[in-house]
Amino acid sequence: MSELGIRLREAREAKGLSLDELQEATKIQKRYLVGIEEGNYNMMPGKFYVRAFIKQYAEAVGLDPEEVFEQHKSEIPATYNEDIPEQLSRVQSRKSFSPADSRIMDYLPKILIGVVAVGLVVLIWWFFAKSNGDEAAKEPVSQESESVKYEESEDIVDKQPADETGENKDNADKEKGKKKDKTKSVQxxxxxxxxxxxxxxxxxxxxxxxxxxxxxxxxxxxxxxxxxxxxxxxxxxxxxxxxxxxxxxxxxxxxxxxxxxxxxxxxxxxxxxxxxxxxxxxxxxxxxxxxxxxxx
Incomplete structure (x- = not known):
């Protein structure tokens, strides 16, 4: 049994807590609590759990977790956080440009200039096309054409059955109701x-x-x-x-x-x-x- 395990067990017994009661208070399974007291960290779900469980154990029995970690740091296994600097150095050492990447960077300014030039040509073409379209739209429409269109529209309205109009209105009301229901159902x-x-x-x-x-x-x-x-x-x-x-x-x-x-x-x-x-x-x-x- 480790010194840390002895200290935690004595603190628990001083509080008058059984392992079952401690399990209920911390929500840590009893077998993990026994493993902490015995110094058997291999049975834990992962190294990062060791510190988390020890911290909860210490708080439950009235000990300062930071003080416990400092005094018994030689007994507590290192977590994955301590490996981060080494991993970062490996990543940085691998981050280098290949000759192919260097050639691409040399051609990149020329490619960008070409893209900009094409974009300007397209923009100029669109501007002239839009100007011609606006001028065509401004040409006057003869009175005869307007009257013909107006008469055709009236014929279409007159021929539309009354019951069909009512049916369309009902469908529109139903669609509005569905939209309101969808709006209300957003959680x-x-x-x-x-x-x-x-x-x-x-x-x-x-x-x-x-x-x-x-x-x-x-x-x-x-x-x-x-x-x-x-x-x-x-x-x-x-x-x-x-x-x-x-x-x-x-x-x-x-x-x-x-x-x-x-x-x-x-x-x-x-x-x-x-x-x-x-x-x-x-x-x-x-x-x-x-x-x-x-x-x-």
Whole structure:
């Protein structure tokens, strides 16, 4: 057992908390809590989860997470963030122009000049064509032609059945009604609370409540109803072919979503992505509540 594990376990016991109670408080599975106390980090879903779980554990037992990380940094495995400078250097070293690219850059000014020249020719041609068209449109129309057209229009109006006119009016009214219905059915998702690692939304003007959780990397997630009933709990992992789950929650009026690793988690409501639900900068736990206000 590591020194960090001993310290966390002693703090938990001092609080009088069992592993089951700690699991309920942090929403971290019991086997992961045991792994943290024993220093067995290989059983975690990923390296980035180790810090997130230790942080939640420390907060739950009254310890300062930053102090814990500083004092026991030799025991905690490095996360993927520490590899970023090395990856950036490799990308920059590969970013060079080939001889073919250099030749293209030499010809680029000539190509641009040619495009501009062609554009000017087309513009001049369009201007003259438009001027000729305007002059032709200004030519006077004989009175005889006007009277003929007027008489033909009157004949067409007189021959149109009255019932057909009424039918067209009814169809127009129906189309207006359909457009109004479509306007009313546009769903509205608004933010009513933004507390950093906690977001609250209201969903209105929607006849359904479909929730999809997706991940770009491994992320532990859970969904509970407003009454506290567990709807789903598990780890979504794209590498294992289980990157998303979809739920029809139209019978619920409120749900709570917890994501263990916010940057890798995405939320969709009725097929539309909720952009700010899980901030990329929050590497810890993120809580999202959605209240479904059904249309009357």
């Amino acid at each position: 509205e998702l608004s933010v009513v609370e933004n507390g950093g690692n906690k977001m609250v939304y209201d969903l209105k003007n929607s006849d359904k409540f479909e929730v999809k959780l997706a991940t770009t990397e491994a992320s532990w997630v859970s969904i509970e109803s407003g009454s506290g009933k567990s709807i789903y709990q598990g780890t979504l992992n794209k590498a294992q072919g289980n990157e998303s789950q979809t739920f029809d929650l139209s019978k619920e009026t409120e749900i709570s979503i917890i994501a263990g690793f916010s940057p890798a988690t995405e939320l969709y409501i009725n097929g539309e992505k909720v952009e700010d639900a899980f901030p990329k900068e929050n590497t810890g736990r993120q809580d999202v509540t959605v209240r479904y206000i059904k249309s009357e």
